[in-house]
Amino acid sequence: MQIIRLLSDETINKIAAGEVIESPASCVKELIENALDANAKKITIEMLGGGLKLLRISDDGFGMSRLDAKACILRHATSKLVSADDLFRISTKGFRGEALASIASISKVKIATKKDGDEGIELEVEEGKVAKEKPLARRPGTTIEVRSLFYNVPARKKFQKSAPALSAEIFRIVTTMALSHPDVHFELISNQRSIIKTEHTGLEKRAEELLGEEFVSGSFPLHYKCDAFELSGMIGSPQNTRSNKTSQHLFINGRAVVCVPIANAVRMGYATRLEERRHPIFLLYLTASTDLIDVNVHPQKLEVRLREEELFHTEVERAVMNALQEEKPKSTYSFTPTNTAFEDVSFKFEEEQTPELLPFEKTSAEFLGQFGSHLLFKEEDELVFLDSKAVSFRTRFEQLQKNETKAASQGLLVPIRVDLTPVECAMVLTHQDAIEGMGFSLRSMGGETFQVEALPPFLDEWEVQDALVEMAHALQAFIGEKDYSEARQEKLALITASRAKRKSGYLQDEAIRLYEELHRCESPKFCPKGNPTKVHLNDDEIKALFRADQKTAKSS
């Protein structure tokens, strides 16, 4: 008896499809790459329901002949690679001829295409095979429509994220593609709404459109050439940093890649100018001979290896150092409120008030006075220094974590307008509830604009734009994560609390209130960043300070 059978083409395609197309975003990436390989100058991406319902990618590239259109959905059908030798001098993005075959086997595909001098054609593809075809009058170029992605692979469909999360991934891919090809126009339309639409070509304008003006104005231009490679683009000023690496954009030979050694070398170029745990922002394009770069050709992997890592490290570090020395950033980074006209009349309904808290026991501490930002108390027989900044950071943080701030949120008479990049906007929309839990109230105004109608009581208005941008960037870390709601709450609370107003003068009862708020905290000893909130000195320790063999104060 023979139990070994050959798998049908259909099954082989479905299995292989899983490797190439794991989400709507990877489908979009493949289709955009095909359009770019066809020399398109304008690419439009439409999607419904995060791309699971519909994806439609249209380009004005050179299109396909009727015969090619029918062949393009076959596995290992490619116009880009003829023999194994070609593998070593590949310049197109795709070459394995797998993407369309994969997509066609796990969705319902319609292809409309026309090549100059040829008749246009429209094909309907089902289960990987041409089901219908008819001639079509259209301009040269190609439109590929993908409906019901994963309809016949329920196991994969089940593991897809929610539509907003999938959309956010697509925003990100399109942004990256549009950055990697600043000479090609892109438009992304989600649920009939235009989300990204590039108006300009050229690196600087493109960066401004997609990453925000602030990214560009706060960056130094960088142009560097050495024997091994050419590097150009822009790097953020040392003040314009982020808490994560999502604003580091690197393209090697036209591909968006992750390349840790280069990112590290960039950081080294800043030497001591960066604060700990802050990351520079950059948009860099590296062009090098393909001999030096090892692009992992697995379709999902963007990682590259460098043949001469040391050399790259030294040269990239030097490129960054030079750029930071030679010129000033385009304009010094500073925040300008977007609603300047209303700035003066904008105020809050009420003065800041501390959220209503549980009644507390009388404290035994006596307030002695204030020294700089430190508050001095006598606690039984100890002298206690409170660092008022660290303490308010801690108390705000815990209030935010427990959702106690939302109720105290302050309505604004004149809402604050906040402009975000498409990706930031997508993140804010996706996590709007969680952000509002911090005491913000947001209204989407279409495009990438929001109106902030209420704020946490302790936040200054001019912090709002930066706070939301920082949140949007931090939230990107949760793409693809499961069970992140606690981590997210903590992150958002941290960002919001770290921007709380710094009070300078404390009256006695305010000082005592702060002291008591601190003692109701779950972790009163340290601020959320780990700095001590208070220092105790007892009599012996104070005496020791006056002796030659002094000991250091103990912190508690």
Ligand code: ADP
């Ligand atoms: P690959 O890109 O690796 O060659 P694909 O499955 O992505 O494989 O595409 C198969 C072939 O279909 C391509 O080699 C190309 O000839 C053709 N093709 C796909 N998309 C387009 C497009 N948008 N415009 C012109 N030709 C296309």
Ligand code: MG
């Ligand atoms: Mg391809």
